[in-house]
C-alpha cells in the first residue's frame with residue numbers, strides 16, 4: 001500500500017488542492033500548478049498523471065488567512081491511459097478522477113481549477129505482471145458472450161420442458177439479460193476501446209437474431225423463448241430493438257454516464273416487470289389504454305426507479321461517477337415516470353416499447369444528467 005506525505009511548505013495557490021507525493025517510487029520535484037485538470041460534473045476533477053498508479057489528494061481552500069481543510073479527497077478511479085496500441089505502458093499518462101468535498105459547501109473547496117501535481121517515477125513492472133487492457137477486455141468479453149449464450153439457452157430449455165411458460169420466459173430473458181450484462185461493465189478495462197469491445201456482446205446477439213429472424217438458420221427453441229407468437233420474424237422487432245439499445249447504451253454512454261444505465265434499467269427492468277405484473281394483477285385498466293393497467297404501470301415506475309437507483313449506487317461504488325443521492329433520486333423518479341407514461345400510451349402497435357421507453361430515458365437522462 002502506498003504511504004503518503006503531503007508536499008511541505010508549498011504556498012498554496014488560492015483554492016488549489018495539494019496532491020501528495022507517495023509510493024515506492026522517487027518523488028520528482030512537484031510540477032508547477034497545472035491548469036490542465038478538467039472540471040467534471042458531480043465534483044470530479046480529472047487530471048492526467050505521468051506514471052502514477054495511485055494518488056491521494058487533500059484539498060485545502062483558503063478563506064482569508066485561514067485554510068479550510070476539505071474532507072480528504074480520494075481517488076475515485078484511475079483510468080489507465082492507453083497508447084494507440086491500446087496497451088498501457090508505464091510511461092503512458094494515467095487519468096485519475098478525484099472527488100472533493102468539504103465540511104462547508106463544496107463550492108468553496110471546489111472552485112479551484114489548479115492542481116499541484118507530483119509525478120512518481122516507478123520501476124516499470126515486467127509486462128508479465130500486468131494484464132494489458134486488451135487482454136483483460138478480451139477475457140471479459142469472451143466470458144460474457146458465453147454467459148449470454150448459456151443464459152438464453154437456459155430459458156430455451158425451461159420453455160421446452162414447460163418449466164416456464166413461453167410468455168414468462170420471454171419476459172424473464174427481457175428483464176435479466178440487459179441487467180446482467182450491465183453488471184459486467186465494471187470488469188472491463190478503462191481503455192477507451194473497452195466499450196466497443198463490450199458492445200460486441202449485444203452486436204453478436206443482434207447478428208444471431210438477424211440470422212434466425214430472417215430464416216437463414218432455424219432454431220425453434222430460440223424463437224419460442226424470444227417471441228410471443230413463435231414467428232421467427234418477431235425476432236426482428238422487439239428483441240432486435242432490445243440489443244440495439246444495449247449496444248447504443250454501451251458505446252455512447254458506457255459507465256461514465258448514468259444515462260445509458262437508466263435507459264437499460266427502464267427498458268429491461270421497468271418495461272419487463274410491467275408485463276409480468278400487468279398480466280397478473282392488471283384488472284384495473286388505464287382509462288386511455290385498455291391494453292395496459294394501473295398495476296403494470298405502477299410496477300414499471302417502481303421497479304424501473306429502483307433498478308436505476310440501484311445501478312447508480314453500483315457504478316458509484318466502482319468509482320465511475322459520484323451522484324448526490326437525493327438529487328439523483330428525484331431526477332431518476334422524473335425519468336421513470338416519463339418512461340412509464342410513454343409505455344402506457346396506446347402506441348405499442350406502431351412504436352415498440354423497446355424503442356419508446358429507452359428513447360425517453362436517453363433524452364431526459366441527457367437533460368437531467370449532463371456530462
Ligand SMILES: Nc1ccn([C@@H]2O[C@H](COP(=O)(O)OP(=O)(O)OP(=O)(O)O)[C@@H](O)[C@H]2O)c(=O)n1
Pocket residue numbers: 174228238271274275276277278279282291292293294295296297300343344348353354
Ligand atoms: N403498463 C402495462 C404494461 C403491460 N401490461 C400487461 O402486459 C401485457 C404485455 O405488455 P406489453 O408491454 O405490450 O408487452 P409486449 O409488447 O407483448 O412485450 P415486449 O415489450 O417484450 O415486446 C399487456 O397486454 C398487459 O396485459 C399492463 O397491464 N400494463
Ligand SMILES: C/C(=C\CO)CCC[C@H](C)CCC[C@H](C)CCCC(C)C
Pocket residue numbers: 144147148151152170171173174176177178180181184201202205209225226227238239242243246354
Ligand atoms: C426477448 C427480449 C426482448 C424483447 O422485448 C430479450 C432478447 C435478449 C437477447 C436475444 C439476448 C441479449 C443478451 C445480452 C446482450 C447479454 C446478456 C449477458 C448476460 C451475462 C446474460
